[in-house]
Amino acid sequence: MDTLVRAFSAPAFRELGYWLFRYRRTWRGSIVISVVNPLLFLAALGLGLGTLVDRDGGAYLRGDSYLEFLLPGLLVAAVMQTTFLEAAGPVMQGVLARGNYRAAASTPLSPADILHGHLMYWTLRAVMNATLFTLVSMLFGAVEASRIPLLVPVAVLVAVAFATPAAAWSVTMTRPSQINSMFRFAILPLYMFSGTFFPIEQLPSWLWPVAWATPLWHGVDLGRTVALGTATPLGTLAHLGYLVAMAVAGLLLARRNYRRRLHV
Template sequence: MAVTGEFPRSTGRAPGAWRGVLLVVEHFWTWYRRNWRATVVSSVLQPLLFLLAFGVGFGTLVERNGSAAAATGGAEYLVWLAPALLAVSAVQSGAFESTYPVLSGFKWQRIYHAMTAGPISPAQVAIGHLGWVACKTAGCGAVYIAVIAAVGGVASPGIVVSLLAAVLTGAAVAALVTAFAATVDNEGPAFNALFRFVVIPMTLFSGTFFPVDRLPEWVQPAAWISPLWHGTELARAAALDRWVPLAALGHLAYLLVLLAAGVALSTRFFARRLAQ
């Protein structure tokens, strides 16, 4: 039910910075544990279907090609693909959770107005939202890892580090998308353009299904600025135990900078919109 009207300001004592964030995360968890069935298809089943279709089905055809082994560094295509799909799932989930749900919090249900009517600040609401997205991504990713392990898609314990890389990638994308969503009033054109021209191309051209060096040279720079490419490189290096320290530090630094920028913009735009 939409919340309407003005929300009076509470005179209660404000919680500590992290206590307020945890209260926001608790709100989302309370809703999710009662309604998780509504999102299980997009957050868990969809990446598993990708894995079965491309890793098991299409992967059989790929491995028949002698050049495929060179492209994957000698790894089975399923094992090579699994950590990339883990990162893709985190990015897609983070992007979706930061579009319509964020707009709903401002425009339809107005839960953000209700939260800040109490002693919780707009910055705590924004960070709490991102914290919940990270928690949900980690939980869904753990389920995904259990399934890919059962079908032979895990080559080493490094897949756990792949999960951390995927969560960081999803959080970086979610932070930027959350900042964008906080400026949106009409969801139709804005979010449609975001998914059609950013999220889907990023999924296809970030080294998920084939190495980036197989793309035309003029397209490769576009892949290098994609957060998903950096996350995929980290996740794949961990899963296949192919660390290149300087490269890994570069990927990690890039994602952390995007996350910091997204958090800063999100807190600023939340405060500006909730003050209106």
């Protein structure tokens, strides 16, 4: 409880204010991307490719249209990908000699304040992206309006679950190539093979346990069952437990790593 209280301390909000001030210069472009991306993906995949999938039966979709199947996974995966990029590159740059983290650490802000303020910013960005994505999806009839209040928190939880370990790792990095390698060899495979675009049952059977163990699959499956109304209490608890544990473990590790790198 004490850690939670400190996470919302006044110094942490000052750090949040810094990132919001920076965001004032780019918010228009980011909102356009948040609207255009789902429009393009849902039109090309949900309506274009989906027409072929639905026509051929789509037995793996259990009676749902491909558009309805695609939307929750695409939402969760897109928010995850965006959050990783925002929690990796800026953090690594922030701890360099002239980075903003170094400047903040020379003030009364503690390393934990810097982390918590930046985490609040990532969370707000995830809320905005997830909300815009689902609102655009309503134009396609891909999700019921009544399910948006449940679907958006799922996407935000996934974002936090990836943001904290990403920050814990990237605060120790020194080269952009390390971030690029992580994105290329970890984030993109997760994006492609965690049930986002097709059921994992279509993968070779020996890969099923690997997919089930990935954090993005838990987020995708939780979002999909919520959106389609097929969620079960046991399955929901398992997904939530996995994602919350990942977020908390990442936060604790990030607090330690921030303290080691930013202690002055």
